[in-house]
Amino acid sequence: MTVRVGESARALPFQKAALPLLDDAQLRKNVRHATDTIQRKRGLVVAEQTDWQELRTAASAIKRHTLKHLDTYLTQFEERFTAAGGVVHWASDADEANRIVLGLVQQYGGKEVIKIKTMTSDETRLNEALEQAGVHPYETDLAELIIQLGHDKPSHIVVPALHKNRAQIREIFLREMGLKELGNRPEDLTAAARRFLREKFLRVKIGVSGANFLIAETGGVCIVESEGNGRMCLTMPEVLISMAGIEKVIPSFEDLEVFLQLLPRSATGERMNPYNSIWTGTHEDDGPKHFHVVLLDNGRTSILADKESRQTLHCIRCAACLNTCPVYRQTGGHAYGSSYAGPIGAIFTPQVLNMEHAQSLPYASSLCGACYEVCPVKINIPEVLIHLRGRVVREQKSALDPEALGMKAMATVFGSRHRFEAAQRLARVGQWPVVSHGWVRHLPGMMGNWTAVRDMKAIPDQPFRAWWKQRQKKQEKQA
Amino acid sequence: MRITLFITCYNDTLFPETGQAVVRLLERLGHEVVFPLDQTCCGQMHYNTGYQREAVPLMKRFVETFREAETICIPSSSCVAMIRDHYPLMAEESGDAELVRAVEELLPRIYELSELLVKKLGLEDVGAYYAHRVTYHASCHSLRGLQLGDIPLRLLRKVRGIDLVELPNIDRCCGFGGTFAVKNGDVSAAMLAEKMKDVENTTAEVCTAVDNSCLMHIFGGLHRARAGVKTVHLAQILASTEAEGEA
Numbered sequence: 001m002t003v004r005v006g007e008s009a010r011a012l013p014f015q016k017a018a019l020p021l022l023d024d025a026q027l028r029k030n031v032r033h034a035t036d037t038i039q040r041k042r043g044l045v046v047a048e049q050t051d052w053q054e055l056r057t058a059a060s061a062i063k064r065h066t067l068k069h070l071d072t073y074l075t076q077f078e079e080r081f082t083a084a085g086g087v088v089h090w091a092s093d094a095d096e097a098n099r100i101v102l103g104l105v106q107q108y109g110g111k112e113v114i115k116i117k118t119m120t121s122d123e124t125r126l127n128e129a130l131e132q133a134g135v136h137p138y139e140t141d142l143a144e145l146i147i148q149l150g151h152d153k154p155s156h157i158v159v160p161a162l163h164k165n166r167a168q169i170r171e172i173f174l175r176e177m178g179l180k181e182l183g184n185r186p187e188d189l190t191a192a193a194r195r196f197l198r199e200k201f202l203r204v205k206i207g208v209s210g211a212n213f214l215i216a217e218t219g220g221v222c223i224v225e226s227e228g229n230g231r232m233c234l235t236m237p238e239v240l241i242s243m244a245g246i247e248k249v250i251p252s253f254e255d256l257e258v259f260l261q262l263l264p265r266s267a268t269g270e271r272m273n274p275y276n277s278i279w280t281g282t283h284e285d286d287g288p289k290h291f292h293v294v295l296l297d298n299g300r301t302s303i304l305a306d307k308e309s310r311q312t313l314h315c316i317r318c319a320a321c322l323n324t325c326p327v328y329r330q331t332g333g334h335a336y337g338s339s340y341a342g343p344i345g346a347i348f349t350p351q352v353l354n355m356e357h358a359q360s361l362p363y364a365s366s367l368c369g370a371c372y373e374v375c376p377v378k379i380n381i382p383e384v385l386i387h388l389r390g391r392v393v394r395e396q397k398s399a400l401d402p403e404a405l406g407m408k409a410m411a412t413v414f415g416s417r418h419r420f421e422a423a424q425r426l427a428r429v430g431q432w433p434v435v436s437h438g439w440v441r442h443l444p445g446m447m448g449n450w451t452a453v454r455d456m457k458a459i460p461d462q463p464f465r466a467w468w469k470q471r472q473k474k475q476e477k478q479a
Numbered sequence: 480m481r482i483t484l485f486i487t488c489y490n491d492t493l494f495p496e497t498g499q500a501v502v503r504l505l506e507r508l509g510h511e512v513v514f515p516l517d518q519t520c521c522g523q524m525h526y527n528t529g530y531q532r533e534a535v536p537l538m539k540r541f542v543e544t545f546r547e548a549e550t551i552c553i554p555s556s557s558c559v560a561m562i563r564d565h566y567p568l569m570a571e572e573s574g575d576a577e578l579v580r581a582v583e584e585l586l587p588r589i590y591e592l593s594e595l596l597v598k599k600l601g602l603e604d605v606g607a608y609y610a611h612r613v614t615y616h617a618s619c620h621s622l623r624g625l626q627l628g629d630i631p632l633r634l635l636r637k638v639r640g641i642d643l644v645e646l647p648n649i650d651r652c653c654g655f656g657g658t659f660a661v662k663n664g665d666v667s668a669a670m671l672a673e674k675m676k677d678v679e680n681t682t683a684e685v686c687t688a689v690d691n692s693c694l695m696h697i698f699g700g701l702h703r704a705r706a707g708v709k710t711v712h713l714a715q716i717l718a719s720t721e722a723e724g725e726a
Binding site: 410 | 514518524657700710
């Protein structure tokens with residue numbers, strides 16, 4: 001796997017990280033409730049779009065084409081963005097991206113920044129880098145604000161605080177905003193957030209954002225959101241710094257027609273996002289006077305080089321795969337050890353971050369295929385998961401690993417009819433210590449994970465092939 | 480028609496009654512069943528767990544064993560999905576043009592059992608009788624892999640005596656996922672708990688599917704919980720008749 005410095009280097013493997021989450025009844029209830037609600041809304045607005053499958057095909061084709069000519073489109077974006085008055089910076093990894101942003105903040109004399117929700121800055125752990133240098137970042141997306149104030153971590157790509165319910169959010173606001181009293185209605189909470197944030201919007205001179213799309217043709221940066229707080233960050237500060245992965249570029253303005261139909265319906269179950277901002281360069285009497293884009297690689301070119309997993313870079317971060325995933329449904333996002341949770345995180349994270357837990361992520365899926373079915377850009381996530389499992393086995397597993405030895409032995413058994421039949425006999429005869437009344441209730445080692453909550457029927461006396469042979473003999477005799 | 484059976488390694492070893500039911504059903508419908516003894520495993524477990532190199536000889540073995548067969552029936556949608564979704568790429572990567580062609584020629588002759596009955600043989604009523612309250616679990620590979628849609632349900636609706644009840648959240652995985660159930664046993668158990676609740680809420684006596692792998696998982700949980708619901712492969716329901724009894 002790619003060796004790279006990144007977030008959560010000490011994160012636990014998925015299986016271990018999942019344990020306390022599985023025990024958290026409130027969290028699981030919150031996750032089920034939120035994902036069910038979004039899925040229901042998504043289902044309605046997808047069903048009314050009669051050309052949904054054609055849109056998915058188109059989006060997938062645009063992404064494939066763009067990735068094939070990524071160098072051309074990135075250079076074109078740089079030219080047009082620069083011509084419109086902006087400055088492009090290239091960062092090969094997370095640390096370089098953070099250094100560039102911090103350097104810009106210091107250059108403009110800032111001690112604070114306001115942030116619009118950005119996955120990329122979560123990926124590079126920008127907030128930590130800024131805080132270490134004495135710069136305070138304020139998250140302005142409501143959910144990100146809840147996460148920041150709660151000293152928590154995001155658990156969902158689109159709805160980062162979905163693991164918290166209203167009562168829990170109220171407690172965080174009361175405590176962290178230093179309020180004497182606060183109502184429990186949704187409008188009480190949003191009003192508190194508004195009061196808290198409005199003052200930051202008016203005061204802070206530097207905004208940091210991500211990008212949903214970088215338009216090569218125009219040099220424009222497109223950001224979609226639901227609250228309008230993002231629009232504040234894009235328009236009010238004097239300096240705007242946008243950080244985006246290099247895969248976010250699309251060839252033309254016209255391509256937005258496809259993506260802006262797919263993204264909101266997939267992400268929040270809305271026909272259109274309430275706020276769609278496209279920002280092109282700087283303007284004399286309007287918006288930021290200085291506009292910088294930091295284009296981040298951080299492992300993306302190595303994903304691009306792998307033809308099986310290249311499709312990972314199609315992702316438009318809608319999180320539909322999280323909402324439909326039966327595994328995510330049980331654990332929420334924190335088990336994935338990165339802000340990229342769910343099925344997309346299980347394929348993206350191990351490819352870009354060098355983490356101890358990375359090799360557990362491709363296995364954090366039952367390969368049920370629900371993610372592929374809903375993906376608006378047709379990423380065949382199960383296929384990529386299987387491919388990455390292959391890389392884990394080939395690149396990371398010792399040949400003496402018990403699992404590897406077992407798998408190789410099984411392959412040898414299946415390699416010959418006689419070995420297979422002998423193994424069937426051996427298993428049948430050898431199972432007696434664990435069988436009682438026709439059932440296996442406890443198994444040793446890894447298989448104990450099965451018998452922890454499941455019984456297993458004992459291997460029957462006669463396999464199918466023995467029955468078949470017997471029957472053939474009988475029929476031959478009769479003939 | 481001469482139908483060649485690929486029983487699959489785990490049905491052969493753990494669920495012989497399913498294979499016997501397939502034979503009984505197809506012969507009752509007037510077909511000849513052939514079972515090549517050289518068959519072992521399609522390689523799914525190896526392939527999906529990351530041991531793709533180890534799966535290649537198993538693919539070659541499958542192709543060799545079944546290349547002369549005119550119609551192949553497999554009572555397991557996940558094994559069919561393995562063959563359809565992965566064999567072409569595996570053959571291509573082996574760089575063996577002859578193997579690529581052999582796989583290409585083989586694929587259209589491979590059918591999952593319910594697919595064979597409805598799509599190839601044009602049947603929905605197979606003359607079965609099964610007087611139980613039954614709910615149908617759609618395995619992920621049958622639903623999203625093979626896109627079987629309501630094919631198994633169309634067969635079940637024509638079974639005489641059956642009281643068929645809909646399983647809520649039918650499109651949700653039971654948590655088996657092959658080695659997933661062992662590697663991520665706790666998450667798998669949480670998924671299974673939800674599935675068991677859905678099954679029990681139907682008050683069905685029997686939960687059926689086209690894959691014994693899911694059923695082994697679901698029944699493993701139901702048996703441990705003493706839920707009093709059993710699992711039966713679709714083939715066994717379809718093979719059952721009023722005259723001959725249950726398969």
